[in-house]
Amino acid sequence: MAILQSPAGKKTAWTLVDIFVIVYALFPVLWILSLSLKSSETLADKSFFPTDISFEHYETIFSADVSLFIRPLINSIGISVIATLIAVVFGTMAAYAIARLDFPGKRALVGVSLLIAMFPQISLISPLFEMERALGLFDTWPGLILPFVTFALPLAIYTLSAFFREIPWELEKAAKMDGATPGQAFRKVIAPLAAPGVFTTAILVFIFCWNDFLFAISLTSTENARTVPAALAFFTGASQFETPTGSLSAAAVIITIPIIVFVLFFQRRIVAGLTSGAVKG
Amino acid sequence: MTTQGPNPAETAAGSTAVAEPAEDAKRGNGKKNGKSALSEGKRAERRLAWLLCAPAVIVMVAVTAWPIIYSLWLSLQRYDLRFPDDTEFVGLDNYVAVLSSGYWWTAFGVTLAITVVSVAIELVLGMVLALVMHRALVGRGLVRTVSLIPYGIVTVVAAFSWYFAWDQVYGYFTGPDDAPLTQTIPSLLIIVLAEVWKTTPFMALLLMAGLALVPDDLLKAAAMDGANAWQRFTKVMLPVMKPAILVALLFRTLDAFRIFDNIFVLTKGQNDTSSVSMITYNNLIKGLNLGIGATMSVLIFISVAIIAFVFIKLFGTAAPGSDTEGRR
Structure with missing residues (x-):
């Protein structure tokens, strides 16, 4: 931007900006991490960093009754993974049609998925609550997977069709000219080109499902299907009378780990996925 | 939607007879290749597109459209789960x-x-x-x-x-x-x-x-x-x-x-x-x-x-x- 400044001054300025952004982004994360590492005695000392590091809260949540944390963690992983797989498969099919084929109703489909992306989810809680109770889906895995897939689909369709539109499809024809069977052309040429987009979409969809709170808290009532974000709202300490702050923080840190891993390893892809899907539509 | 010129699939289906069989085979529907074509190919393309979109559309509609209609219906009733016998239509x-x-x-x-x-x-x-x-x-x-x-x-x-x-x-x-x-x-x-x-x-x-x-x-x-x-x-x-x-x-x-x-x-x-x-x-x-x-x-x-x-x-x-x- 500012062309006239000295290179060294610019570097320092940008470094300061970087530091500011890093502090901004990490502040709450570090605080919850710090709380989870404080021992019960120092939990209320109000210091930002723990004075002594203790893993007692982590031991608590893993040694307590499974319904406290372990079962919700399994639910979270299972439900999010299954919902992601379904949403990505369905999304890939629809996005391929949108990017590659000509058919009436294409714009309607894009419009509908846009509408659903902005849909107030709370509006569905009453009817879904009632319908799932009638169908026996209330408080089950499928009962959560269904709304997760629904609201993940627009995201999947948008991101994937943006990626698919960038794929040089002529390569497929070229491969066939060179004697490849359609199956080979797909496996050797198209699949490797499409894989990064599909993978990126899967990450975004997984983050979305992992994050959900409203459906998880409204459509479950026991540890049968309750995911971790919903379980956190009902957290208790090792005993009913102990404050759950420490163990709650430990649980919060554990479900943040996958997010941090994704962000660290796939930063570029996530940025590409979010920007291409949202703006080029 | 299409931002870069004509749809590639469209050109493939419309222009060359050579591309046709390949397209059909890739779709895996094993249909006989209609040489008379343009319309046949077009129709096959549409059918494929709808088939591909169907699962996504069905899920999205089933989980949003139907419940919102049901919601409208519920909103016109007195319906309290604590007093289920007292349910009746109450208009607005x-x-x-x-x-x-x-x-x-x-x-x-x-x-x-x-x-x-x-x-x-x-x-x-x-x-x-x-x-x-x-x-x-x-x-x-x-x-x-x-x-x-x-x-x-x-x-x-x-x-x-x-x-x-x-x-x-x-x-x-x-x-x-x-x-x-x-x-x-x-x-x-x-x-x-x-x-x-x-x-x-x-x-x-x-x-x-x-x-x-x-x-x-x-x-x-x-x-x-x-x-x-x-x-x-x-x-x-x-x-x-x-x-x-x-x-x-x-x-x-x-x-x-x-x-x-x-x-x-x-x-x-x-x-x-x-x-x-x-x-x-x-x-x-x-x-x-x-x-x-x-x-x-x-x-x-x-x-x-x-x-x-x-x-x-x-x-x-x-x-x-x-x-x-x-x-x-």
């Missing part, structure tokens, strides 16, 4: 009850206030962050990486972190005597802060996509002509970015309007800090009053539709999904 009584209730309007005002204030702050901060992510000379990758943490983190986790930060016993922000989360205005400010922290990076990413569309030559030319940084920003960058800004605003406004997680954790809606989603939840899941809950659901749906309509009027042809979108 529920709407009268909700719309004449002070609780509803307080929640509505709170929701609107949170939406407007947080989206406004996010737009400014997001723009700054987008410029940083786009232009940083030092540590651009690092900045982008850490910015994704607020985006990716579970909202409830972040909300608990803020909650404990302002908690009377554990918080490093509070003295022994202050409990900001028990007072209305401080609570609302903390809710806005939590919301802004979490979603600014998302806003910034959407804006960054718009920034990438600003041609560098144009900026250099403007600089040559003596435009200062602020003029280049307002006169060159903003106009080019307008579609991206509107998309980002639309997404975030509708998202902010349905705020729930942060309020649930931070205040549970006490001291007049409930959003519309929060009181709907309370009536429904805590109060088990399906009639009133459904009525509020319908009212929220209508509010969101109105907001979306206003934005789409503003968009004009730049709306996502329209044919010209993405072109400049």
